[in-house]
Amino acid sequence: MKARKIKDRIYWMGSVDWDRRLFDSLVPLPDGTSYNAYLVEGSEKTVLLDSVDPAMADELMGQLEGITKIDYIISHHAEQDHSGTIPQVLEKYPDARLISTPRAKGMLIDLLRIPEESFITVKDGDTLSLGDKTLKFIHTPWVHWPETMVTYLEEDRILFSCDFFGSHIATTDLYVTDEGRVYEAAKRYYAEIMMPFRNVIEKNLGKLASYDIEMIAPSHGQIYPRPAFIIDAYRDWILGPPRNTAVLPYVSMHGSTKQMVDYLVSALVERGVGVEQFNLEVTDTGKLAMALVDAATIVIGTPTILTGPHPYAAYAAFLANALRPKAKFLSIIGSYGWGGKTVETLAGMIPNLKVEVIDPVLCKGVPSEGDFKALDELAAAIAEKHKEHNFLSEDTIPI
Ligand code: FEO
Numbered sequence: 563m564k565a566r567k568i569k570d571r572i573y574w575m576g577s578v579d580w581d582r583r584l585f586d587s588l589v590p591l592p593d594g595t596s597y598n599a600y601l602v603e604g605s606e607k608t609v610l611l612d613s614v615d616p617a618m619a620d621e622l623m624g625q626l627e628g629i630t631k632i633d634y635i636i637s638h639h640a641e642q643d644h645s646g647t648i649p650q651v652l653e654k655y656p657d658a659r660l661i662s663t664p665r666a667k668g669m670l671i672d673l674l675r676i677p678e679e680s681f682i683t684v685k686d687g688d689t690l691s692l693g694d695k696t697l698k699f700i701h702t703p704w705v706h707w708p709e710t711m712v713t714y715l716e717e718d719r720i721l722f723s724c725d726f727f728g729s730h731i732a733t734t735d736l737y738v739t740d741e742g743r744v745y746e747a748a749k750r751y752y753a754e755i756m757m758p759f760r761n762v763i764e765k766n767l768g769k770l771a772s773y774d775i776e777m778i779a780p781s782h783g784q785i786y787p788r789p790a791f792i793i794d795a796y797r798d799w800i801l802g803p804p805r806n807t808a809v810l811p812y813v814s815m816h817g818s819t820k821q822m823v824d825y826l827v828s829a830l831v832e833r834g835v836g837v838e839q840f841n842l843e844v845t846d847t848g849k850l851a852m853a854l855v856d857a858a859t860i861v862i863g864t865p866t867i868l869t870g871p872h873p874y875a876a877y878a879a880f881l882a883n884a885l886r887p888k889a890k891f892l893s894i895i896g897s898y899g900w901g902g903k904t905v906e907t908l909a910g911m912i913p914n915l916k917v918e919v920i921d922p923v924l925c926k927g928v929p930s931e932g933d934f935k936a937l938d939e940l941a942a943a944i945a946e947k948h949k950e951h952n953f954l955s956e957d958t959i960p961i
Contacts, residue, residue, distance in 0.1 A: 604692020
């Protein structure tokens with residue numbers, strides 16, 4: 563695709579990656595992604611903001627044909643999907659200087675072996691004049707690496723945010739047209755990589771609050787012509803109270819745990835608690851991560867195998883522990899054949915979660931009447947906790 567004009571002497575460059583289905587060999591990309599770079603031509607200096615994944619280098623280099631001079635390249639984030647083509651850009655424009663935070667400089671040298679003399683490091687709040695356009699660098703660490711920053715183009719009121727506010731969507735739409743679709747994709751992205759750092763990201767949002775932003779141009783997905791949409795969504799994901807929902811990732815080997823899951827889901831719904839249920843054999847982990855953004859309670863369903871939890875359930879526990887969602891309560895349900903340490907093993911895997919553990923329900927073999935009664939009690943306990951914390955109001959309880 564050719565470069566696309568956004569405003570006077572401001573261009574989108576980069577690549578739409580329609581086919582990529584996995585990021586970091588971990589994160590599902592059901593809708594592909596894009597790697598957005600931007601070119602800004604001031605009256606005196608020209609700057610390229612970020613580059614593209616090395617697999618797409620030819621596309622960016624093709625867009626740069628005819629651009630005779632680049633004075634600066636800005637690297638907002640050292641991860642290679644944005645920085646990986648910078649060495650090639652520097653080869654084409656050997657006099658260009660590479661602008662980054664001091665921390666990113668070290669990481670870019672480590673990851674890409676860029677020579678030290680290419681760099682100019684910028685402090686938080688530093689500005690750079692391009693003549694009639696001015697760039698301001700705002701350090702926004704932990705989005706989702708420690709070295710990240712964003713750039714504000716003062717005269718045009720555009721925020722170039724790199725991963726911050728990004729979404730993995732492959733599309734030819736330059737601007738957000740369907741906010742519902744982008745909300746889902748941006749929430750997935752936030753859940754998968756930024757949620758663990760939400761306290762720092764909250765501070766970053768605070769830093770941006772004083773800027774008059776007309777447009778946010780991220781390095782994945784579309785440009786936001788209505789920045790309040792995505793800023794408000796981030797505020798809600800970070801600061802909003804947990805919702806009246808239990809997220810229930812489970813795996814079942816011979817159907818006993820599944821019977822318990824079905825019973826518990828019904829018992830929770832009867833008591834007014836919403837459930838998002840994920841069969842870990844087939845689930846998209848991105849969907850599970852999204853559900854963890856808001857849920858007040860996590861219940862892990864697992865059989866006992868090899869004296870402990872099923873590896874899929876262990877994966878869900880590991881993921882929840884790494885993502886550090888704002889859930890307040892956790893329980894475990896499942897079936898065992900003769901013994902094991904399922905509860906102890908799972909409980910030991912979630913030290914990062916600040917949750918109250920509600921009594922697990924484990925049954926021997928297929929669930930009995932007594933086990934179903936225990937599941938009713940678990941559902942009642944979860945509903946009661948949600949009510950106590952005002953996640954569940956009386957008027958949401960079904961009649
Ligand atoms: Fe899009 Fe953290 O890279």
